[in-house]
Amino acid sequence: MATNDPTPTNARPDNARVVKRLLFVVVGMFGFGFALVPLYEVFCDITGFNGRTKNEQAAANTRQVDTSRTINVQFITRVNKGMPWGFSPEVNSVRVHPGETKVVNFLASNPTGQNMVAQAIPSVAPGEAGLYLNKTECFCFNQQPLAAGADTKMPMQFYLDPDIPEHIHTLTLSYTMYDMTANAQPDVLATFEATPSAD
Amino acid sequence: MSTVAGEMDHNDHHHHAPSGFTRWLFTTNHKDIGSMYLWFSFIMFLVGGSMAMVIRAELFQPGLQLVDPHFFNQMTTVHGLIMVFGAVMPAFTGLANWMVPLMIGAPDMALPRMNNWSFWILPFAFAILLASLFMEGGGPAFGWTFYAPLSTTYSSDSTALFVFSVHIMGISSIMGAINVIVTIMNMRAPGMTYMKMPLFVWTWFITAFLLIAVMPVLAGAVTMVLTDKYFGTSFFDAAGGGDPVLFQHIFWFFGHPEVYIMILPSFGIISAIIPAFSRKRLFGYSSMVYATAAIAGLSFIVWAHHMFTTGMPVAAEIFFMYATMLISVPTGVKVFNWVATMWRGSITFETPMLFALAFVILFTIGGFSGLMLAITPVDFQYHDTYFVVAHFHYVLVSGAIFSIMAAAYYWLPKWTGHMYDETLAKWHFWCSLISVNLLFFPMHFAGLAGMPRRIPDYSLQFADINQIVSIGGFAFGLSQLIFLWVVIKCARGGEKAPAKPWEGAEGLEWTVPSPAPYHTFETPPEVK
């Protein structure tokens, strides 16, 4: 019987080795699930997936303005549910040539009796166009503090990459304003102490 | 194919099994654990089924009659979770526990104590999930797909219990899968090479790898939901730089292979039953193995076909459309192989064969609607309608569940030592076949005509279809009680089953007596 034992002594460490390897795969795949988060970000940055745009400062345009084309850039502003701020663009849309640098102002007001901090999150339609939208200056890069009852004018400077595909005629840039008071960065909060509030 | 020596003398096979409840609680025997898995999955099938009955009763007529919409959503959610994680997956694990060692000539699973654990944590997982239904605010109501932010910011507090129970289910599945892989790799009888293994073993082997690859991703997804809801992270919240669509990518990266986890073992079962009752060898064994592997491989690159309406660039839509369509090639190979196996065979129609034949036809219909759904432009119309509901129920009920029924009838004589009541079993089959089509076929039309899924009430144009569907649903639910009756009757007695009750059956499991002794293949069989 012993000689025919299907799990002879040398098979046991064998089991342990296979189990160890499989557990390694399990842990690896659990990590992979989380790794999908940054991978997705990178993927979106490269492909413009889901209208996410690079929310960071781009280098100024150094290329020729392409005056043969004009693209309609529309602005949409929204405030998140429960967010009492007023938030609107100064103009609804601008027509720009690829490569041309434009500044558009956005108006924000805080009608409440409290100092608040907000963050605007951009989204672009069509998603693909987001790749060619370069912001050289934008309020959306940072959290925006606004004292109780105050209002402000926030500039956004951008240009469209001259490589923008021919079939894109309209580009919509949407900003959604979120209340970040509870998660405000300390240096943003500090601005309230520097400037007296409107109360 | 094989000869077996020397396990017949172990007639005192119960000699070291404790009796009563502790026998089941502490057992490390693969047959005991297999039986527990199978009973557990059947109970869950009835629990999840009664939730489906609530859904169908509410949808019997337009208007709200029985339940409020919030409870309706809990029913659809928990029905889905229970059927996927509580009924289909444990049933396959139960079959693997019972049959894989018998089919490869091993005395038990490779890791018997872990086997005990992987079963016994399951009842707790589902007790937690079901208990959450009684919490203030109700149980999970965001669909089994738990899309964020409905499952994060906008869900009730029972979400924590949902996450916890999914974690336990995942751990159980992973342990089960590890056990299957180690058993198949290390415990095959001498001469049982990989390419001699029965297809059920092969399909489970591949399924187990899928489980190990994607269940941890599901665990990651529910963990992110938990931290987003309670610990202030924003994986899926745009305010903090996250993205709700990311959730869907992670979920379906798990979800699509999960779909194949629920169908590959079926392919193995059908590939055992059709040759047995056609009295003819499987037409193309090796192509079946390769087709299974191809399906498993493709399942990792098609996930976004569940998300065509989320707004993807055309290039991505085309990629996922083509990759999805490609899956129909290996799936077709399987269907053609089964038909070729039947061709010029000598066919008889015992209940396992009837279920297997119904599987081939109805699963193929589910495959056709799957192919239609793969076509991106038309998917915009089909997506999230009853057409999708019809599709996946054809694949999962008349597919996976029918194959489990076929397997149960096929191996019941081996498990119990008695033949089941063929007349009753035929009643079960015909009632199930007619009602399942009455239940799911009209759903195609409801979906095409524009009825969205997961709604508790509908406009009047869908009234007639829903009435037919509900009647089919009640009939299908009741038909399953016949199955319960057949199984209990068979377990309690009946005509004595020989070691090999089916004339054309092949494989090591038929070389041991019926019922299979408590310990089998303590001396490994010689496979030529």
Add this chain to the structure above:
Amino acid sequence: MSTKLITALTAMLPFAASAQSSLNLTQGVTEISQRVYDLHMTIFYICCVIGVIVFGAMFVSMVIHRKSKNPKPATFHENVKVEIIWTVIPFLILIGMAIPATQTLFAMEDTSEAEVTVLVTGSQWKWHYKYFDHDVEYFSLLATRQDQINNRLDKGENYLLEVDRPLVIPTDTKVRFLVTSDDVIHSWWVPDFAVKKDANPGFINEAWTKVDEPGIYRGQCAELCGKDHGFMPVVVIAKEPAEYQAWISEQEAIQKQAKEEEQRLLSMSMSKDELMELGERIYLGSCAACHQPSGEGIPGVFPSLKGTDMVLNDIDGHIDIVVNGKAGTAMQAFGNQLSLRELAAVITYERNAWGNNTGDLIQAADVNKFMNE
């Protein structure tokens, strides 16, 4: 019912399915929806042909190769040539399907400049439409009465598919929809346009249509969005361009006038009866879906308003939560959905209904004062 059942069963046969019926996909009213329908039928027919061949072979085998007729089975198996054939043929059929599918997909992505842009915003459980080039925006809510849903009244013809204010678009004009959401994911779907786009919170999605026929087109939210997912229909009216122009100008005037009227009403006080009557109507339309007609809410999901501290004691807090909503919950900001008068009425109603009896009267001016503080 039996005729429909028969149609349903015969519709699986290719010849019956071509008949336009309520059991098949709509052909719709746009060029795209027609192409989608044609593609759907093409794929369906191909599947039918394959099905007839495969199932036919199975049934033939079941009949002539049964044991009683064919007691001795053949022994053939493994044939590489056959395996290659049945791998290659389906592959070729797939290519045949992929070509029209890809063409249709590209046609859907036509990005020529649109003349009308509408921002479509989903929220629990209503749609909001905003015309980009006009000062017109409004919410579109289910118009079916609760009594019909609860079976106390007979259901109307467009049960659950009717709204108080449909979206109006011009025909023969390219209309672009920008779709987004305020809370969870919704999906804006009009089958007749073959347009279904998810509304993702924080992100905008794009879709477009060009409607050929004037008419009323109905759809529904297609993505599970919580309790009343089944109760947020989409209704679109397509009008001739001239009629549309007239309509949009009229709307612009009405909305402008309403704002002026609002200011004028600030100086007027409403009686308690007026407030309570209007308040009840607004409450049932906008609040009762969550807080329930009884004001008791659903424990653990939607808070009760009956006898709770804020409703009884905290007027400012009460106005604040109705006007500004509460972040991170389903409670939305009604400040931009309801007029000052309506806000005042509904708050008054909540403070005096269901035995709350605080006796507080809130006037439009109070709400206005709060909003401008």
